[in-house]
Amino acid sequence: MTKAPSLRLIGDVPKMLWGLELYEWQRRAWQKAGAASVDDPDARLLVGSEWVLSPALQRALLATPGAALIVTDKPGGAPRLAALHLPEGTTPDGFETQINQENPDVDALTAAGFTPGDAEYFAGSYDEVLRKREAPYALSMLTTPPRKIEKRLFKGSYKGVTDLVTKYAWPLPAFHATRWAARRHISPNTVTTVSLIMVFAALWLFWEGYWTLGIISAWLMTFLDTVDGKLARTTMSYSKWGNIYDHMIDLIHPPFWYWAMWHGLYLVPTGISTFWLDASLWVLVVGYVLNRVQEGIFIGLFGFHIHVWERLDSFAREITARRNPNMLIFMGFVILGTPGWGFVAMAAWTLFWLIFHQVRLFQAWRLPAKPTSWMAG
Incomplete structure (x- = not known):
């Protein structure tokens, strides 16, 4: 070696x-x-x-x-x-x-x-870890303002293929929050721990049917989930343990939020039959697990993530039935005063994207040659 x-x-x-x-x-x-x-x-x-x-x-x-x-x-x-x-x-x-x-x-x-x-x-322009294309750069601290370099490093730490909230809503506030934390030497794992506290706060609030406070806690968690990773990469303090800690929280908590929402909906009249509430919970939880299985199968077969196969798949990642797009749907229905229908709508959205990704997996498997990512071309 x-x-x-x-x-x-x-x-x-x-x-x-x-x-x-x-x-x-x-x-x-x-x-x-x-x-x-x-x-x-x-x-x-x-x-x-x-x-x-x-x-x-x-x-x-x-x-x-x-x-x-x-x-x-x-x-x-x-x-x-x-x-x-x-x-x-x-x-x-x-x-x-x-x-x-x-x-x-x-x-x-x-x-x-x-x-x-x-x-x-x-250097090439494709970053497989962050799933994006980015031109390599060399910036001088003597001729380029440090703040401009920090913005460039922050941008470089962002995944190119992610959901629409993380991609469009969080970058500006996350940059300032990351910069604030870095100057106070707050560790990424500390930020992750606060986000974990927000996971449990949202869980309890959803369980009790406090939708507005639950949604605020959930969005704060998703924001901190962006900040901790950016803080780790910009300060070069990321670690194997920190990565596991962060990703295990991301992987595990969404079904529990759905379960808590389901319970909260039973505490207040919704005008929706228990059959639809129960069926929606099953679709959300099972659909979440199966979607992760689909992604794992694609990676196992072809060696890269399904969301960077073709441009269509990269666009789909912005709105597919992951935590943040589902939270947007639920929040919209809460604002309209119909959280029960928001729960059903999340389930319908999950079912649609489960079928979509299964079709894409089958199409990739049927190709005569092994597929490659459009970003690596």
Whole structure:
């Protein structure tokens, strides 16, 4: 197994990024990207401390001996040498002083065994983890305002394929909440724990039929569910345990909310027969489980998520019968004064999308060749 290369940061830049000193942020970011160590005197990868790189570009530079990253970071500006991954047999002597220099000698670098290129030359645009296409970037903390870089990093931490509430309603307030938490060194797991408290608060309020307060608690939980992940990725403090903690809450709680809503609807007259309420609960709970099974089967068969197969599937993810779209439906009916019909409508929406995804799974299985994601093309 090839040993991960070590890294040396060149230059001292007294700046702050996401509540951290820039050196500490860079150390975390590069170790998350796979660097064996940071500031090793015998490091093979030399990087200017001022440069904030996208994760895909970091991984590409670590994996590409001979890479010479050249960046023009402002319109009309001179190109600068941001990073060098020393080829085998090359010593760092003389190359450290070239980092951050303007108008690097491309011919001399090529003659020394380097492959000069820009960010897009070394890194692809598809992020499989976050299910989106994003151009790689290299931003200088000396020429780009830190707040602008923070916005870029925040945007980069967002999933490209998600529900409409997370995609359109939460980004702006979540950016400010994440920035506020980062500057106070609040951990992502602390935010996740508060969101778990909101899960139980909404559960009890729905159980007792307090729809308005229950919906407020539920939306606060979904908002914090966005903030904790963004805080973890922007401060480079995400962990395997934190990921499990967050995703287990996400995975488990929706059926319990549906069960609590069902109970709350029995406490007040709804004008709907118990048959429809009971049938709706079964559809919501069983449909939720089966939808997760469908997604797991698709991943098992084809190696990627069903929601990034074709553009239709990516659009479907915005409105499919997951927690947030269902909450929108229920909230709309509560505003109209008919929570019972909102419960039935969520069940009907769930049934529709269960059939839709089953058809898509069958269509993918019937293809003569293995399907691929439209984002990876």
